[in-house]
Amino acid sequence: MGAVLAYPFYSLVRISLERYGLFELIRHHGVYIGLANFGTVLHDTVFWHTLLRTFVFAAACVSLTIGGGMLIALLLVRVSGWVRILMTSGLVLVWAMPPVVAVQVWNWMTNVQNGVLNYVLTELHVGNYFQHNWFASPFSQLAMCATLIVWGALPFIAITLYAALSQVPYELVEAAEIDGAPAWRVFKDVTLPVISPVLYILTTLSILWDFGVFTQVYLLIGQAAIVPANYLMSIYVFEKGFLISDYGIGSAISILMLASVALMSVVYVRRMLKVGEIA
Amino acid sequence: MRLRRRVGWNLLGLLVFVVMVFPVFWMISTAFKPADEINSFTPTWLPVHPSLQHFRDALALPNFWADVKNTVIVVLVAVGIAMVLAFLAAVAIAKYRFTGRKLFIVLMIGVQMIPGTGLIIPLYVLLGRFGLVNLTGVIVVYISAVLPFSVWTLRGFLIGIPKELEEAAMVDGSTRLGAFVRILLPLVAPGLVATSVFAFITSWNEYIFARIILNGGSSQTITVWLSYIFGSQRATDWGELMAASTLIAIPVVVFFLIVQRRIAFGLTAGAVKA
Numbered sequence: 001m002g003a004v005l006a007y008p009f010y011s012l013v014r015i016s017l018e019r020y021g022l023f024e025l026i027r028h029h030g031v032y033i034g035l036a037n038f039g040t041v042l043h044d045t046v047f048w049h050t051l052l053r054t055f056v057f058a059a060a061c062v063s064l065t066i067g068g069g070m071l072i073a074l075l076l077v078r079v080s081g082w083v084r085i086l087m088t089s090g091l092v093l094v095w096a097m098p099p100v101v102a103v104q105v106w107n108w109m110t111n112v113q114n115g116v117l118n119y120v121l122t123e124l125h126v127g128n129y130f131q132h133n134w135f136a137s138p139f140s141q142l143a144m145c146a147t148l149i150v151w152g153a154l155p156f157i158a159i160t161l162y163a164a165l166s167q168v169p170y171e172l173v174e175a176a177e178i179d180g181a182p183a184w185r186v187f188k189d190v191t192l193p194v195i196s197p198v199l200y201i202l203t204t205l206s207i208l209w210d211f212g213v214f215t216q217v218y219l220l221i222g223q224a225a226i227v228p229a230n231y232l233m234s235i236y237v238f239e240k241g242f243l244i245s246d247y248g249i250g251s252a253i254s255i256l257m258l259a260s261v262a263l264m265s266v267v268y269v270r271r272m273l274k275v276g277e278i279a
Numbered sequence: 280m281r282l283r284r285r286v287g288w289n290l291l292g293l294l295v296f297v298v299m300v301f302p303v304f305w306m307i308s309t310a311f312k313p314a315d316e317i318n319s320f321t322p323t324w325l326p327v328h329p330s331l332q333h334f335r336d337a338l339a340l341p342n343f344w345a346d347v348k349n350t351v352i353v354v355l356v357a358v359g360i361a362m363v364l365a366f367l368a369a370v371a372i373a374k375y376r377f378t379g380r381k382l383f384i385v386l387m388i389g390v391q392m393i394p395g396t397g398l399i400i401p402l403y404v405l406l407g408r409f410g411l412v413n414l415t416g417v418i419v420v421y422i423s424a425v426l427p428f429s430v431w432t433l434r435g436f437l438i439g440i441p442k443e444l445e446e447a448a449m450v451d452g453s454t455r456l457g458a459f460v461r462i463l464l465p466l467v468a469p470g471l472v473a474t475s476v477f478a479f480i481t482s483w484n485e486y487i488f489a490r491i492i493l494n495g496g497s498s499q500t501i502t503v504w505l506s507y508i509f510g511s512q513r514a515t516d517w518g519e520l521m522a523a524s525t526l527i528a529i530p531v532v533v534f535f536l537i538v539q540r541r542i543a544f545g546l547t548a549g550a551v552k553a
Contacts, residue, residue, distance in 0.1 A: 006386070011401035020404070028408050072295060079292040080285060087292050090300040096535035097303060098484040100502040101524040105306045108517050114320050116305060151302070205392075212394020215486045219506050234396035241400045242491055250400045258397045265392045272388050 016251035030248065037252035047253065050231040051260070057142055057232055058210040064150045065206050066199070069157030074187075076162045088159065095155035103219040106148050110134040135221065138230035145217045149210065157202055164198040165191065197271075204268040211261050214238065233257045310334065310522040317518050333522035340523065346504040353414055353500060354482045357421035362475050365426055369433035370463070374442070391427040399491060406492060414498055420488045425478040432477070436470030437463075476538045480531050501527055 016037055018030030041047050072091075076084055097105075109117050118129040135141050168191050176186045192199075214234040221230060226239065237257065241250025309317060310333050312326040337343065372380055406416040440463065448458040489500040499507070505527055509515035 008398050008401045008405065011405055012398060015401060015404060025404065025407060075288065075292055075295060078285075078288040080289055083289045083292040083296075087296050090296045092536065093303055093532065094299050096480075096528070096532040098502065098528055098531050100484065100486050100505050101306070101528045102302065104505065104520055104524045105302045107515075108309065108521060109302060109305060111517075114318065114322070116322050119320075119322055151299070154299070208392050208394070212396055214394075214396050218487075234394060237396050237400070238487075238491075242403075247400050247404060254397045254400060258393060261392075261394065265389055268392055269385055269388045273385070 012251050012254060015247055016255050018248050020246070020248040020251070022245045025245070025247065033248070037248045038256075040249060041252045041256065046228045046231065047236070047256075049228070050233055050236045051256075053142075053231065054211060054233040057146065058207060058213075061146050061149050061153075061210040061213075062203065062206045064146070065153045065157055065210075066203055068150065069154050069161055069202075070199075072154065072158035073161035073165055076158070077165055088162075091155035091159055094151065095159075097152065099152060099215050100219065102148060102152055103216055106144065106220055110144060135225065138227075141221045141225070141230050142217070142232075145213075145220050148216050148220060149213060152216070153206065153209070157206070160198060160202060161195065164195040168194045201268065201271055204264055204271070207264050208261055208268065211264075212257075233260075306521045306528075307525055309517060310525045312518060314516075314518055333518040334526070336516075336519050337523040337526060340508060340519070342499065342504060343523070346499045346501050349414060349498050350483065350501040353418050353421065354479055357418045357482050358425070358475050358478045360418075361422045361425045361429055361478055362471065364422070365429035365433055365474070366467075366471065368426075368430045369437055372430070373434045373437035387427045387430060391431070395424070395487060399488065402488075403491060412492055412494075413496075414493070416492050417489050417500065420492065421482045421485065424485070424488070425481055428481075429474045429478055432474045433467070433470055436467050436474075440466050473538045476534045480534055483531055 015030060017032060017034060018024070019033050019036075020030035024030040072087075076087060079087065109115050112118075112131050112133050115134075117134070118132050121127065121129040121132075134144050172190050173186055176190050181189070212234050213232065217232055218226070218235060218238070226235060231239070233253070234257070237250050237253050240253055241247055308325060311329040311331070312323075313328055313330050313332065316323055316327060371377070372384060402420060403412075406412055406419070411419060444462050444466075445458045448462050449455065453461065484502060485500070486502045486506070489503050490506070493499055493503060495507075505523060508523065509520055
């Protein structure tokens, strides 16, 4: 089984060192060209811009997810029982939504003619959003993707953090409050140390997921509207590999992309091994 | 003072609930609305004249049933095979020590973390080499996609079972296989159900591999079908689209509700103790 997992990696490295287009795909083997693919990719400004954009995008998604999840978890601790049950059921329902379905709902809610988002924002006097196009610029396209991704990821983070929060000894919190510690000090010095292992793993997981996100971005922006100005790494791999059918270049980009998340994976694997107590 | 604060938190909680659930509510509400209510510029929150017309139309859309059938076959075969393999692998790493065990585990957790798009090119090329650029290829990919997670979760269920139980059965004259079938299997059954449901959901929801491997051919999985059905133009029949979306989400939601509690902590298992 180790071989089954390792073989695609081996192929990935091999293809990245070959000229591998449609012709080679049909012939089933490529032509060795050394590091030329990597040279091409690294000299392409699109690559660097995409890498930077992906980092910023992932960072934004992760901070919103973890921050929002933390706030929802803290809120879950404070509300009455029936509100908590309602909120938890709502979160689980959202968690269960298939991403492809969620994309269609987003399309409908944000559509230019009569999307409900424009209607609500106008009614709430946030501004005049009548027939506002949410997909007009790369920034707002990606911002929309971020809302979709954060919405989908919040339930898992919030519920897991809530479970972790319930491990915090109530006496400690109470003692700190009696001693007159302000709420944020109680959170920082009492709550945070207890939940930090969970927070740590969730953050790592979120970074890995958001860095490699494809489905939501590809479908929400839509094949036709995808241009280098809104590329994220996995979209870039897809466009180079499958639309232009340059599998060699695509593999080189894949390797560079995997290398950028490899560090994060190492952190996660080490932590999992530690908590799995198998060493 | 304390009571008033509690009321404030509750209101905030309800607001969060409304904002989070709204998209799901809107999907279902739209699916039941007749076309004139959908196309109106001032939306009504609930359907004024609810109708099932969109569901009927969605079910009659080309290829809906064919692609549901494809998906069910792909998912059942993939999950079935993956569970047998995962169970055997989990028994191996939970119950026995062997050379390379640790490396195996590291590889497994590591692979699980890799963005799928990173490996899609070699997988596609390899599948092409074996003539598997079809539904069978999708099955193969789904098996490998759900394996690492399944092995890891099942291992968690297995290490909770004391070795003495099995040994006791063998002392009482049971064979190794007998002890396995009669003692280990029933004990781990709930874990097996939870893991396979999770694998089911993962495969049912999967998009990119199916999209690339099946590449617009006549057989699709249901997620690819949903993304194709109205093309990329934004002037679509929203009612039908929302009805179809609701139908596709239902099996996932149902299964999800069954296993949510069991699986939720798999990814962070034991983190609190560390």
